[in-house]
Each structure stands twice: as structure tokens, then as C-alpha cells.
Amino acid sequence: MVMNNEEANSTNWKMSKGQPHSTGLRRTGYIAAIIVMIVVIYCLRHLREWGLTFLTEDFSKCLFYIELSIYVSIAAKALFIFYDNRWFRHFIQAITSIASLVALIMVYVIYPFNIENGNWDKWIKIGILILFGLTVIGIITDIVKGFRYLAKDPEAV
Numbered sequence: 001m002v003m004n005n006e007e008a009n010s011t012n013w014k015m016s017k018g019q020p021h022s023t024g025l026r027r028t029g030y031i032a033a034i035i036v037m038i039v040v041i042y043c044l045r046h047l048r049e050w051g052l053t054f055l056t057e058d059f060s061k062c063l064f065y066i067e068l069s070i071y072v073s074i075a076a077k078a079l080f081i082f083y084d085n086r087w088f089r090h091f092i093q094a095i096t097s098i099a100s101l102v103a104l105i106m107v108y109v110i111y112p113f114n115i116e117n118g119n120w121d122k123w124i125k126i127g128i129l130i131l132f133g134l135t136v137i138g139i140i141t142d143i144v145k146g147f148r149y150l151a152k153d154p155e156a157v
Helices: 005-010 023-046 059-082 086-110 118-152
Strands: none
Touching: 023 059, 059 086, 086 118
8 A cells, every 4th residue: 555645644653843762762761771871881890800801990981981981981871861851862962072071081081901912002093083083073073963953943853
């Protein structure tokens, strides 16, 4: 059966403009993300106890910044449960990305890894630098999108 445009627009499976996903599903996703991040924090705190030999004692110095980044993300997801407009999401995502950027910088500066093969050290550091660049691009993109959605339709969900 072929539907014309009016029929397609009137069906229940077609999402309305400005609402690509249902609010309930997004809220469920935010709650699931919070739970996963709490599990990640638990795992990070116990990595040294699990005998991972490539982590140095300096990992505990990095752990503070990594956890701080995760806590900022948890707070953002908690905010999104209650207020979830597009412009707001993008601005808050930029803030969480800045927190992640700080954690990346500290991991690069402290470098809490003891890799026996020196070539891997070089590639890991290059990978961290690439992640740094991509995160900066993401921050700029989120800020631009935030302003765009705020100017275009501040109430769009």
C-alpha cells in the first residue's frame, strides 16, 4: 500500500517536527546513562585493585579529574530529565565536554600508564591528542547548535 503525504503525516509512527524522539524514551535513556556512569565510577576506583599492571600510582591523580568529568555528566543527565529543550541540551553538553577536556588534559600531562613497549606510549599520547581535538570541535559545534536552536525555536524539544 502506498501512502500519500497527508496519510503519512497523520500516522502515529511519524514523529512531529521538532520532536525526533519521545520524551519518555529520552528520559529513560538519561536514567540508564546515569546508572552506567555510576558503574563506570565504581570500576575506575577499583582498577588498581584488579591488578592492571599498566596503571601507575599516578592514576589516582588522574582519577579525580576523570570522576569530576563523570559527575558533571551525571548532573547534566539529571537536569535533562526535568528540562530537555534542544538549545539547553547543547549548551549543557558543551559544559560536560569542557569537563571531559580537563580530564583528557590531566591524563595527557600526568600520563598514568606504564607500557613496556615504548611505541605504544607514543600512539596512546597521539590518541589522547586526537581526542582532545575532536572534543574541542564538539564543544564548538554544541555551542553553535545551542545558539541556533535558541534563536530558531527556544521551546523545541
